Amino acid sequence: MRLLTHNMLSCNRKGVSNGFPLGIEASKLEVKEVDFNSDFLRHIYPKIEWKAFVDAAKSLGLNDLPEHVDDSMLEDDDFLHSFHHALLEVHLEEGALICPETGRRFPVNRGIPNMLLNEDEV
Amino acid sequence: MKLKQLEAQLGYLAQFQSPKVELEQYPTGPHIASRMLFMAESTFGDIRGKLVADLGCGCGTLGVAASLLDAGYVSGFDVDDEALELAQQNSLELETVLDLVQCDILSLPSRGLKFDTVVMNPPFGTRRKGADMEFLSAALKVAENAVYSLHKTSTREHIKRKALRDYGAQTAEVLCELRFDLRALYKFHKRQEVDIAVDLWRFSPLRL
Numbered sequence: 351m352r353l354l355t356h357n358m359l360s361c362n363r364k365g366v367s368n369g370f371p372l373g374i375e376a377s378k379l380e381v382k383e384v385d386f387n388s389d390f391l392r393h394i395y396p397k398i399e400w401k402a403f404v405d406a407a408k409s410l411g412l413n414d415l416p417e418h419v420d421d422s423m424l425e426d427d428d429f430l431h432s433f434h435h436a437l438l439e440v441h442l443e444e445g446a447l448i449c450p451e452t453g454r455r456f457p458v459n460r461g462i463p464n465m466l467l468n469e470d471e472v
Numbered sequence: 473m474k475l476k477q478l479e480a481q482l483g484y485l486a487q488f489q490s491p492k493v494e495l496e497q498y499p500t501g502p503h504i505a506s507r508m509l510f511m512a513e514s515t516f517g518d519i520r521g522k523l524v525a526d527l528g529c530g531c532g533t534l535g536v537a538a539s540l541l542d543a544g545y546v547s548g549f550d551v552d553d554e555a556l557e558l559a560q561q562n563s564l565e566l567e568t569v570l571d572l573v574q575c576d577i578l579s580l581p582s583r584g585l586k587f588d589t590v591v592m593n594p595p596f597g598t599r600r601k602g603a604d605m606e607f608l609s610a611a612l613k614v615a616e617n618a619v620y621s622l623h624k625t626s627t628r629e630h631i632k633r634k635a636l637r638d639y640g641a642q643t644a645e646v647l648c649e650l651r652f653d654l655r656a657l658y659k660f661h662k663r664q665e666v667d668i669a670v671d672l673w674r675f676s677p678l679r680l
Contacts, residue, residue, distance in 0.1 A: 351571050351572070351573070352571055354545055354571070355547055355571040355573065357585065358582055358583060358585040359573070359581050359582065359583070360581055360582060360583040361581065362579050362580075362581050369581075369583075370583040371583075382569065384569065387521065387544060389521055390521050390544035390545075393521065393522075393523075393544065394523060394544065394545070397523070397585055397586070399583070438545070460557070460560065461560065461572070462553075462556050462557075462560065462572045462573065462574055463573055463574065464553070464574045465573055465574060465575040465581040466551065466574055466575060466576060467576070467579065472579060
């Protein structure tokens, strides 16, 4: 899974009022190149929760994204390349996602997060 | 990519070895999957450069097809880990990238981010009544522009009514009727081949 996926996932466990953003424990990352597409980045940018994205990137050791962005940066090539790399090329292969409220762990194996809840959590 | 090429590529994908009857794991064959995605792109421009989700992705055929047609990002959601593993292999086989998530479609672990387009081949609801409608309801909640889905032709009026009246669809349109060629997958299939008429639907969610 990539950080774009992380940016949309939240913990839906019963009783949790804000399960977003999930913390990340990373034990294995992989980088796979994807064709750069600035139109897609501009399209997706308004949907991204930026702070959650930057924090998640940092927890994977990706430190070159700015804390704050404004629309003018979407014309800046260096920025777009950093955004592209963190959003679409870095895969969390092994690790876990952690609910920010309860600490509930959702394991990530072979790149696939298991977000299934137990019966008593629904 | 041309329709014929897309269909040929999808022909390389592995299908379920032992489909689970309770989940109605009917594979979406290359013929239907290629036409569904090709039409979504060529007629409506709903795939290329878009954020696409495949709900109940199974072995990942529709998601892979979306990716082959240059979707900007594709994710597949399924409850079954064996299906997801197959989807992973299939996506690697055709050098596409699918982000797969194991979850229940009824409680999508989403903070509310909307996909441009949802593509799906949901259970027909023959084993567990209403499963098809649960998928449709979930899809219309997470899609911003369009939902493409397959449903039995025999349920056409019911689907249309529910989508427009209960699930907030603004439009519900049958794009074409297809034949779903189910080889005898399960023991309860008495004949060797079971041919089912299905509708390819396009729904557009109500824009707020």
